Amino acid sequence: MGYVYRYTDLSDNIIKYVGIVWSKNRTLLQRIKEHETQDEWCKNKNWKIEYIETPITVSYTHLTL
Numbered sequence: 001m002g003y004v005y006r007y008t009d010l011s012d013n014i015i016k017y018v019g020i021v022w023s024k025n026r027t028l029l030q031r032i033k034e035h036e037t038q039d040e041w042c043k044n045k046n047w048k049i050e051y052i053e054t055p056i057t058v059s060y061t062h063l064t065l
Contacts, residue, residue, distance in 0.1 A: 002056035003028045007035075010046040017041070022056040 002022030009016045021031045028051060035042040 001053055003051045003053055005032075005049060005051035007042070008048040008050070010048055020056065 002020060005019050005021070005028060006015050007017040008014065017035075019031065021028050032049060
């Protein structure tokens with residue numbers, strides 16, 4: 001299971017970021033905290049964060065040239 005989430009800037013009501021969390025070793029809350037501490041665009045802003053839970057599967061394709 002994974003999450004698709006978005007950050008809406010409450011100062012202008014514009015969606016500024018959309019992300020996906022799908023790995024088993026990181027939760028949505030952990031990813032949001034990473035944005036708050038590591039990403040300059042996220043610091044000192046007033047955000048609305050919305051998310052949906054979705055079944056995300058990942059497949060890898062290997063190309064041989």
